[in-house]
Every structure is written in structure tokens, then in C-alpha cells.
Amino acid sequence: MQQKRRHVLSCLKRIGLALFILLVILVCGISGLVITLVSMASPVSFDNKAAQNIHYDPWRTLVPGPGLPEDIAVMAANNNLDVVHYQEYFYIAFRTAPTHFASEKTRLVILRSADRLSWEKAGEFQLGCDLREPRFLVFQDTLFLYFFQGGTHPLKFEPRQIYVTTFKEEEGWTEPAPVYKPGYVVWRLRTFGDTAYMSVYYGAGLYTTGDRPGDLRLLVSRDGYEWQPISENPQVDRVSAEEGEFCFDAEGNLYATVRLETGGALVCRASRYDLSRWTCTHTDEKYDSALMFRHGAEFYVIARRNVAGPFASGADWLPKAWQRGWWMLRYSLTRKRTTLYRLDTTKMALLPVLDFPSKGDTAFAGIVALDENSYWLANYSCPLDGPDWPWIIGQIAGTIIYDTQLHFEDKETDG
Structure with missing residues (x-):
């Protein structure tokens, strides 16, 4: 009996040792994979000629920062912002929450300043759920603010409704009113002539319905409140199409970028004679949270x-669903930068010009023209003096909003 017991104990020890060795191999393998992904850096060909004529002032800490009013309490993650100049004030709207992910504690905060140094509170919204994508629009002498209401589950993307509110000096912001259909996400608003344009995409189920066709649309409005699609069919129906960033040239032709959550991006154009028909070129590069602006005759993103x-990139041997899962994991575990690109309208390609100081969770910029060659630029990032986190860690660790002045030499801007 004792011999049998010793034999059993010996077998258990060998099994335990084998399991321990397998665990060590697994941990080392995962650690090695993470270290490899975090340290990966693909060669980039920057447009150094264009960069010679562009420079920016040292970045300042805006949120949280010394110029904020005492009654503003922000949380760890400060991101998803927009800026505008209206009458005598500069405005910034931003999301503040515990992390990058959805939370019932999320608030949208609006600040304003005459000099961009000392700020006062101009409004705040909290609806007990996630609030994202604040977007200003100055139209018909009125300041509009749009945003979308999300869910509360930190691991789900649950767009519910787009809302609009307007600002009146004596009364503040009006009660948010629903815009367009449930499930859509607002991305960008522009004006041309007497018409306002809004890009939206259907975000409900974006990450959970596989190869569902995308539904990215351009909406039009004559008053900023009532919005209608420019055509019956969406402008982009590629799988996982979202974030339709766009801008007009001086004649009214449209240029755009589209983020493809599971497959790179699109660079698009549409003639002023038919803004509903977008012609797009695919790129393997992914341009998240894009902001496009026009400087003179050139477009930048x-x-x-x-x-x-x-x-x-990689894992071509895996089944399609697993391959996408690997791409998402790889993307989350690699590093990010906020980058300035120049749009080559002939080749319909974005050419990287320079990286702004940025790291971790970063890139959701807002811009306002100050004069013909200078812009006020705001953006968010993990602390610039902190670790160069992979994206997923940065989304949890917290983010700061910074601002600077961007300068172009010997360039003119016409809108």
C-alpha cells in the first residue's frame, strides 16, 4: 500500500512539475509576444519637404491644467474633444471619465476663454451613460453642439442616439434634442454655402456582426436641427466603415477619409455636382479619429x-474570424502616435509629415484658424513625460488634453 502511495505521489509530482514547466513556457511566451508587439516599429517615410514649412509651439497642459476654474472636477481620462471660436470666445468640449471605456460616470464638459489661458465653465452634460464625439457647429449665427449617447458596459460599443443643443448667452445650453435615427454616431459637421453637412455612421453592432455592410452617410440640413440623408443609399457601405471625416475645397468638392475598423482605411472624393457619390481608394494604413482641415489649397489630416x-498584418493562416481577432489584439498591444498627414489629391493618399508629441492613448484633435498661417490645436495623449504605453494600457492609465499653436510658413488659408 505504501509503495502504491509513493508511486501515486511520484506521478503527481511529475505531473505538477510538467504543469509548472508548461505554465512557465506559456507565461514566457505571452510575455515575449507582448514585449515584441510593444517594441515593434514599422519604417515610415515622412514628407520632410512639407515638414520644413510647419512648426508648432511647445505643448501646454490644458486639462487638467492651471487655467481651469476651481469648480471643474475632471477624472483620469480626458479625451474626445472639439474646439471652436464663436463671437469673442474660444470653446472646448471634452469627455471626462474614469477610463477610455464606456462609463455611467462620463461627463461632457464645455469651457470657454477669451485668451486660451484662463477658462470658465460654459456647460456640462451627464446622462448616466457614456457620452462621446462632441462636435461644434457655427451655423446661421448660432453655436450648436452635437454628441452621441452610448451605453455603460466598458467592453461594449452601444450607440443609442445623437443629440443637439444650442447655446444662448443668457440661458446657457438648451435641453438636448434627438437627431436622426437611433444607433448612429455623429462624426463631423461642416458648412458650405447655406447648407450644413454632417457625417454619421451606423455604430450599433459594429464590433459584433461580422461582415455586416457598413452604413456611413452624409446628412444635410438648412437649420441645424432637422437632418436628412443626402441620398437613399449610404455613401460608404464597406464592412466596418466608420468615422467619415471630410472637408470641402473652395469650389465645393468634397474630400474624405473613412476608418475601417477591421481593414485599414479609405481616402475618398466627391464632385460638387454630386456629393452623394463618393469614389474611394483603399489603404492598409489605419487613420483613427481623423481631423481634416484645409490650409490654402492643400488638405491635411x-x-x-x-x-x-x-x-x-500577419496570421494569414488563421480562419477569418480568428485572424481579425489577432489583428485587434495586435493593434491594442502596439504603440500609437498622433500624426500630421498631407493629402495628395492626385494619388488620393495620405503622406505622413510629422509626429506630434504623443503616446499611449492619443489622437482626437480639434483645430481653429487664428490667422492666415496659424492655428490653435488641441489634442489628448497619455502624459508626454510618462511611459510610452501600448494603446490598451494607455486607455486605462488616463489621458491629458494639451494645446499648442500650429504654424505654416508662407502659406495662405481660405477656409
């Missing part, structure tokens, strides 16, 4: 760049 290169 500020967006998130993956330091490790294209989103869809």
Missing part, C-alpha cells in the same frame, strides 16, 4: 498612427 504599421 491629423489622426492616430500605429507605430507597428498596417492594422491587417
Whole structure:
């Protein structure tokens, strides 16, 4: 009996040792994979000629920062922002929450300042759920603010409704009113002539319905309250299409970028004679949270760049669903930058010009023209003097809003 017991104990020890060795191998393998992904850096060909004529002032800490009023309490994650100049004031709207992910504690805060140094509170919204994508629009001498209401589950993307509110000096912001259909997300608003344009995309189920066709649309309005699609069919129906960033040239032709959550991006154009028909070129690069602006006759885009290169990379031998899962994991575990791109309208390609100081969770910029060659630029990032976290860690660790002045030499801007 004792011999049998010793034999059993000996077997258990060998099994335990084998399991321990397997655990060590697994931990080492995962650690090695994470270290490899975090340290990955794909070569980038910057447009150094364009960069010679562009410079920016040292970045200042805006939120949280010394110029904020005492009654503003912000949380760890400060992101998803927009800026505008209206009458005598500069305005900034931003999301503040415990992390990058959805939370019932999320608030949208609006500040304003005459000099961008000393700020006062101009409004706040809290609806007991996530609030994202604040977007200003100055139209018909009125200041509009749009945003969308999300869910509360930190691991789900649950767009519910777009809302609009307007500002009146004596009364503050009006009660938010629903805009367009449930499930859509607002991305960008522009005006041309006497018409306002809004890009939206259907976000409900974006991450959970596989190869569902995308539904990215351009809406039009004559008053900023009532919005209608410019056409019956969406402008982009590619799988996982979202974040339709766009801008007009002086003649009214449209240029745009589209984020493809599971497959790179699109660079698009539409003639002023038919803004409903977008012609798009695919790129393997992914331009997250893009902001497009026009300086003179040229277009620039500020967006998130993956330091490790294209989103869809590697694991070609895996089944399609697993392959996408690997791409998402790889993307989350690699480093990010906020990058300035120049749009080549002939090749319909974005050319990287320079990286702004940025790291971790970063890129959701807002911009306001100050004069013909200078802009007020705000953006968010993990602390610039902190670790260069992979994206997923940065989304949890917290973010700060910074601002600067961006300068172009010997360039003119006409809108």
C-alpha cells in the first residue's frame, strides 16, 4: 500500500512539475509576444519637404491644467474633444471619465476663454451613460453642439442616439434634442454655402456582426436641427466603415477619409455636382479619429498612427474570424502616435509629415484658424513625460488634453 502511495505521489509530482514547466513556457511566451508587439516599429517615410514649412509651439497642459476654474472636477481620462471660436470666445468640449471605456460616470464638459489661458465653465452634460464625439457647429449665427449617447458596459460599443443643443448667452445650453435615427454616431459637421453637412455612421453592432455592410452617410440640413440623408443609399457601405471625416475645397468638392475598423482605411472624393457619390481608394494604413482641415489649397489630416504599421498584418493562416481577432489584439498591444498627414489629391493618399508629441492613448484633435498661417490645436495623449504605453494600457492609465499653436510658413488659408 505504501509503495502504491509513493508511486501515486511520484506521478503527481511529475505531473505538477510538467504543469509548472508548461505554465512557465506559456507565461514566457505571452510575455515575449507582448514585449515584441510593444517594441515593434514599422519604417515610415515622412514628407520632410512639407515638414520644413510647419512648426508648432511647445505643448501646454490644458486639462487638467492651471487655467481651469476651481469648480471643474475632471477624472483620469480626458479625451474626445472639439474646439471652436464663436463671437469673442474660444470653446472646448471634452469627455471626462474614469477610463477610455464606456462609463455611467462620463461627463461632457464645455469651457470657454477669451485668451486660451484662463477658462470658465460654459456647460456640462451627464446622462448616466457614456457620452462621446462632441462636435461644434457655427451655423446661421448660432453655436450648436452635437454628441452621441452610448451605453455603460466598458467592453461594449452601444450607440443609442445623437443629440443637439444650442447655446444662448443668457440661458446657457438648451435641453438636448434627438437627431436622426437611433444607433448612429455623429462624426463631423461642416458648412458650405447655406447648407450644413454632417457625417454619421451606423455604430450599433459594429464590433459584433461580422461582415455586416457598413452604413456611413452624409446628412444635410438648412437649420441645424432637422437632418436628412443626402441620398437613399449610404455613401460608404464597406464592412466596418466608420468615422467619415471630410472637408470641402473652395469650389465645393468634397474630400474624405473613412476608418475601417477591421481593414485599414479609405481616402475618398466627391464632385460638387454630386456629393452623394463618393469614389474611394483603399489603404492598409489605419487613420483613427481623423481631423481634416484645409490650409490654402492643400488638405491635411491629423489622426492616430500605429507605430507597428498596417492594422491587417500577419496570421494569414488563421480562419477569418480568428485572424481579425489577432489583428485587434495586435493593434491594442502596439504603440500609437498622433500624426500630421498631407493629402495628395492626385494619388488620393495620405503622406505622413510629422509626429506630434504623443503616446499611449492619443489622437482626437480639434483645430481653429487664428490667422492666415496659424492655428490653435488641441489634442489628448497619455502624459508626454510618462511611459510610452501600448494603446490598451494607455486607455486605462488616463489621458491629458494639451494645446499648442500650429504654424505654416508662407502659406495662405481660405477656409
